[in-house]
Amino acid sequence: MPELPEVETIRRDLVKAVTLEKISVIKLLSPKTAKHDAAFFIDFLKSRKIKGVYRRGKLLIFELSKKKTEKESHFLIIHLKMTGQLIYVGKKKKIIGGHSLNENNLSDVLELTLPNKHTRAQFIFSNGDTLYFNDMRRFGYLQIVSGTELERIKRVNYGPEPLTDDFSLDYLTNAFKNRTANIKSILLNQKIIAGLGNIYVDEALFLAGVRPGRMANDIKKKELIKLYFAINEIIEKAIVNRGTTFNNYVDSSGRKGNFSNMLQVYGRGKLPCFVCKEPIMKIKLAGRGTHYCPKCQK
DNA sequence: GTGTTTGTTATCAA
């Protein structure tokens, strides 16, 4: 479940790996994964260089080099949705991920053979390195868009991101005003705040002491301030810890994220709250598994 | 066979 911290972790690693590298071979093992005709997709990308790697919310963005006749830059955008992985293999490196949570725990060590049955696309660079796009559930996609199209996508679909100036206390106050939906739905809405998903919404609400089912416009000023700082704190810590691996996520080297063992409520239904020992509640809200402490969260 | 997992969009209602 890649959310902002996971996608940002991948982005930061890929910047180092692929910037200014030229794509020489594209293999599209699952044609539906690209939102284009396979031949067009492959032909368009061939011999282009990656000029930069960016992110908006959970969307990863590769800037492509321009051809001489083109006025406008184009971009390869990648959404990992639930089970997408981007794994980069240098030609001399053998992939053995791991060293994630506990070096003594062998179950934390991943072994990846690539490509595998979930590999949907493969980009081979002129230096021999390869970027694999794996996606067990096939929700993810690859799409080529012009600069203009990209700006429209960013503008229409994504609100301010945590840890940026646009995501201010004033903004959050206004976003909650006149909203009668439960706060979990509001926080999951990418147009309101970009980047949060099921895990970090539950974690931020726990840190703020606010129940996920609360109506957004009922949140008191004091709670809203706590929630604002909680969202930023959770996202910042998750990035520092290279994201959360709950089941599927790995970074671009095939390694798990370290935030998994810092989760306070997500995935802890019926287990005692780390703060007050009360069993964590698990309910369904906004169609999603939702975890909270009935004692710590009001 | 049943229920569960989630990011996002579609659809419908108000």
Add this chain to the structure above:
DNA sequence: CTTGATAACAAACA
């Protein structure tokens, strides 16, 4: 037009 609620999608596993 906006907002909210819910279903749907995809694939694998217990």
